[in-house]
Amino acid sequence: MLSHVALVSTLAIIAFLIAYLVIWNASQIVMSQVAAIYLWSHQRSNTRRARALVGQTVSRPLVSIVMPAYNEGVTIVESVLALLALNYGPLEIVVVNDGSTDDTLTRLKDTFHLLPAPRAFVQPLASAPVRGLYRSTRHPGLVVIDKQNGKCKADAANAGINTASGSLVAIIDADTILDRHALTRAITTLLEDPTTVAIGANVGIVNGCRVRDGRVEKISLPRNWWARFQIVEYMRSFFLFRLACASCNGVVIISGAFGLFRRDAVIAVGGYDTTAVGEDMDLTVRLQRHFRELGQRFRIAFDPNPLAWTQAPEDWRSLRSQRYRWRRGLLQVLWRNRHMIGNPRYGVIGMAVLPYAALFEGLAPLLELAGYVVLILGAVSGTLTPHVSLAAFAVSVLAGTGITFAAVVLSDLGTRRYMRGRELLLLIVVVFVENCGYRQLNSWWGCVGTYQTLTGKGGWGEMKRKAFEGA
Amino acid sequence: MTRFADLMFRIELAIALVMVVGVVVERAVFGCWWAWRQRTDRRYGSLVRAALDGDDAAIRALVASPARHRLILAAQLILPLIDDRNPDRIARTRKIVTTLSLVPIADRYLRSRWWWRRALALRALGLAQVRDRTASIVAALDDDNASVRAAALDSLTDLQDPASLQAVVVRLHDPSLHRGRRVAAMTAFGNACEPFLLDLAEIDVMHRTDYALALAVCGSARARPTLCRWACDSRADVRAAAFEALARVGMDDGAARLAIDALESEHESVREMAAFALQDWAGPGDAAACLGRHLQDSWRVALRAAQSLQKMGPAGLLELQAHAHRQDSAGDLARQMLWELQPQC
Numbered sequence: 027m028l029s030h031v032a033l034v035s036t037l038a039i040i041a042f043l044i045a046y047l048v049i050w051n052a053s054q055i056v057m058s059q060v061a062a063i064y065l066w067s068h069q070r071s072n073t074r075r076a077r078a079l080v081g082q083t084v085s086r087p088l089v090s091i092v093m094p095a096y097n098e099g100v101t102i103v104e105s106v107l108a109l110l111a112l113n114y115g116p117l118e119i120v121v122v123n124d125g126s127t128d129d130t131l132t133r134l135k136d137t138f139h140l141l142p143a144p145r146a147f148v149q150p151l152a153s154a155p156v157r158g159l160y161r162s163t164r165h166p167g168l169v170v171i172d173k174q175n176g177k178c179k180a181d182a183a184n185a186g187i188n189t190a191s192g193s194l195v196a197i198i199d200a201d202t203i204l205d206r207h208a209l210t211r212a213i214t215t216l217l218e219d220p221t222t223v224a225i226g227a228n229v230g231i232v233n234g235c236r237v238r239d240g241r242v243e244k245i246s247l248p249r250n251w252w253a254r255f256q257i258v259e260y261m262r263s264f265f266l267f268r269l270a271c272a273s274c275n276g277v278v279i280i281s282g283a284f285g286l287f288r289r290d291a292v293i294a295v296g297g298y299d300t301t302a303v304g305e306d307m308d309l310t311v312r313l314q315r316h317f318r319e320l321g322q323r324f325r326i327a328f329d330p331n332p333l334a335w336t337q338a339p340e341d342w343r344s345l346r347s348q349r350y351r352w353r354r355g356l357l358q359v360l361w362r363n364r365h366m367i368g369n370p371r372y373g374v375i376g377m378a379v380l381p382y383a384a385l386f387e388g389l390a391p392l393l394e395l396a397g398y399v400v401l402i403l404g405a406v407s408g409t410l411t412p413h414v415s416l417a418a419f420a421v422s423v424l425a426g427t428g429i430t431f432a433a434v435v436l437s438d439l440g441t442r443r444y445m446r447g448r449e450l451l452l453l454i455v456v457v458f459v460e461n462c463g464y465r466q467l468n469s470w471w472g473c474v475g476t477y478q479t480l481t482g483k484g485g486w487g488e489m490k491r492k493a494f495e496g497a
Numbered sequence: 498m499t500r501f502a503d504l505m506f507r508i509e510l511a512i513a514l515v516m517v518v519g520v521v522v523e524r525a526v527f528g529c530w531w532a533w534r535q536r537t538d539r540r541y542g543s544l545v546r547a548a549l550d551g552d553d554a555a556i557r558a559l560v561a562s563p564a565r566h567r568l569i570l571a572a573q574l575i576l577p578l579i580d581d582r583n584p585d586r587i588a589r590t591r592k593i594v595t596t597l598s599l600v601p602i603a604d605r606y607l608r609s610r611w612w613w614r615r616a617l618a619l620r621a622l623g624l625a626q627v628r629d630r631t632a633s634i635v636a637a638l639d640d641d642n643a644s645v646r647a648a649a650l651d652s653l654t655d656l657q658d659p660a661s662l663q664a665v666v667v668r669l670h671d672p673s674l675h676r677g678r679r680v681a682a683m684t685a686f687g688n689a690c691e692p693f694l695l696d697l698a699e700i701d702v703m704h705r706t707d708y709a710l711a712l713a714v715c716g717s718a719r720a721r722p723t724l725c726r727w728a729c730d731s732r733a734d735v736r737a738a739a740f741e742a743l744a745r746v747g748m749d750d751g752a753a754r755l756a757i758d759a760l761e762s763e764h765e766s767v768r769e770m771a772a773f774a775l776q777d778w779a780g781p782g783d784a785a786a787c788l789g790r791h792l793q794d795s796w797r798v799a800l801r802a803a804q805s806l807q808k809m810g811p812a813g814l815l816e817l818q819a820h821a822h823r824q825d826s827a828g829d830l831a832r833q834m835l836w837e838l839q840p841q842c
Contacts, residue, residue: 413499431513
């Protein structure tokens with residue numbers, strides 16, 4: 027009798043998991059088609075001539091780039107140099123030293139000849155007290171704010187937004203290297219459609235690339251396997267989910283590595299929430315909610331071109347803490363905005379994007395691990411034959427592999443990176459290996475992150491930084 | 498169960514393998530295309546340069562090239578014109594484009610059912626300034642596809658044909674066209690737009706704000722009396738836009754008096770733009786003292802006032818120094834502006 031119950035329950039669970047896998051597969055296939063159409067259409071209309079529009083504009087908007095920095099001494103100078111080399115003006119660069127305990131401020135002072143300078147600004151957004159304000163004698167547009175540590179990036183970003191003079195603010199990470207044409211491309215989108223309130227972009231992984239004078243000179247795959255896995259992960263994330271969302275004004279994440287926002291829109295929603303774990307997703311969803319509740323016409327755009335480059339963690343401890351944090355951030359945003367899920371008032375966000383995020387991003391790690399446990403228990407108890415268990419595991423791995431390859435094709439069509447001879451072969455190997463071990467590890471981290479969310483544990487974690495290659 | 502698992506496995510394996518093959522094929526196709534493109538570019542690069550230098554033999558060699566290479570040649574000839582708008586170069590390019598019979602190809606593309614072909618043709622005609630196609634380009638401003646309309650406006654901007662000026666100006670408020678592109682087109686025509694704008698503004702009172710903002714881009718002293726009249730309009734947005742335009746076209750005594758009076762307006766946007774309009778004013782009216790009083794106004798107005806004082810010259814400098822000792826936001830603004838005037842900046 028007991029064995030019969032066990033068999034029925036195992037089969038029921040397996041049936042549920044198979045149904046989930048089939049729906050997930052179908053959703054990914056649909057998403058890849060939608061993303062492909064969006065990418066194709068974007069490339070057709072975003073021509074070199076279209077991008078010349080910014081050059082023809084007499085009164086270009088002042089853009090303030092806000093770069094929060096906490097203990098970023100290793101990369102800060104390269105990052106600021108990259109910003110100074112941008113081909114857009116008028117430009118203001120606001121570096122926020124968030125109470126760093128390393129030599130971040132000293133390096134900035136020495137390299138850019140900073141002097142204490144008076145600066146008037148209003149503080150519509152709350153942040154930890156500012157200790158000092160410096161301006162460069164060599165680069166008039168460079169402003170450095172030295173403030174007390176606010177315990178989170180959101181606090182530093184808010185301080186930077188307060189000080190920013192521009193009507194547009196670009197929020198970037200301190201280890202981000204912006205493409206020289208990043209702002210020109212983003213501003214083109216804004217000039218074309220004035221209802222645009224925010225613009226996100228594809229973010230590339232800089233590990234393995236050669237960086238000189240703040241510019242990515244040569245793009246190649248990194249030697250570190252953790253970084254390689256993250257490259258295919260980024261491809262999947264940016265070229266499937268985000269592109270598909272962008273096609274229907276449903277962007278819910280503008281990466282913290284690079285996002286251009288209308289300053290008044292960010293202030294209208296209260297800026298970055300210092301209690302949010304995933305402050306970038308939290309802000310984007312609040313923007314969506316704000317404008318949808320007001321019933322105003324608005325757009326949050328996404329550029330599939332890699333406008334920014336960021337360092338991926340190369341050691342498993344940094345990666346693990348990053349993934350715990352991302353997981354907690356996702357669940358927190360979903361919980362805070364649970365009233366939007368399935369609510370037609372919020373349009374595509376309420377009816378498609380957030381339900382998808384809840385079902386396939388929120389539940390996926392738990393269900394995936396549950397599936398593996400059921401397969402192992404089934405095989406051990408004899409409810410399932412080892413052949414069936416292995417076949418089911420292979421199905422799960424191959425499903426992920428197929429979808430990842432779709433993302434690789436889209437990435438190649440969109441960016442033309444990593445795809446010459448040996449690198450192409452290596453990338454194919456990385457895709458297979460990523461689905462046979464790394465993905466499962468990620469699911470485990472997702473489960474731990476879920477546990478941390480439920481118990482209120484976990485902190486920001488530590489990221490080991492290293493200098494850019496070739497710098 | 499076993500059969501079902503096997504079936505699922507086979508399906509997923511097939512999908513994964515198809516995708517791997519897809520990646521390899523996509524890359525191989527692109528690689529081949531890229532190699533062909535590079536080879537063709539190399540083959541014609543020197544000929545195109547020689548043809549642009551007036552070498553008849555090079556032009557004859559280009560004319561003798563296979564028809565399938567025409568688009569590559571068009572790209573080599575026309576794409577550099579995006580950045581290089583030298584009239585001589587454009588004229589030489591247009592001559593070669595005509596000799597190579599590329600214009601009939603563009604005509605065919607203009608009639609294509611595919612929007613990207615229509616957009617491509619429009620951009621090419623505009624960049625090469627093929628002015629006998631102006632009518633077709635103007636007609637494309639009403640195309641069903643937004644990207645084609647955008648390309649048509651870009652094309653008219655590049656074309657700079659006076660015959661298309663009216664078509665551009667009357668579409669100043671057309672929301673189906675990108676705003677940035679409408680402004681870029683006006684900018685390209687410059688002062689030539691001014692008479693049309695002023696005439697249209699007299700008839701179309703509803704859109705006065707748009708006309709004022711357009712005059713801010715391409716207006717001259719000729720527009721000043723009209724702008725001064727609009728600076729007394731009953732609508733605050735029109736007054737603000739008029740002062741913004743006056744800031745660009747330049748002030749005279751009358752305009753400065755209006756701006757000084759407008760500093761006391763109940764509307765923040767009007768005060769802000771009035772402060773902006775006074776930025777270079779060094780004539781009568783004690784504008785500096787009036788602006789100085791607004792350093793304690795709302796943030797937007799105070800900032801504009803401080804910036805105008807900074808640009809105003811000696812009178813502004815004195816006013817800023819008078820406020821620099823204060824410990825409030827007016828003092829902060831004054832100190833910031835004075836710091837920025839120091840030699841290290």
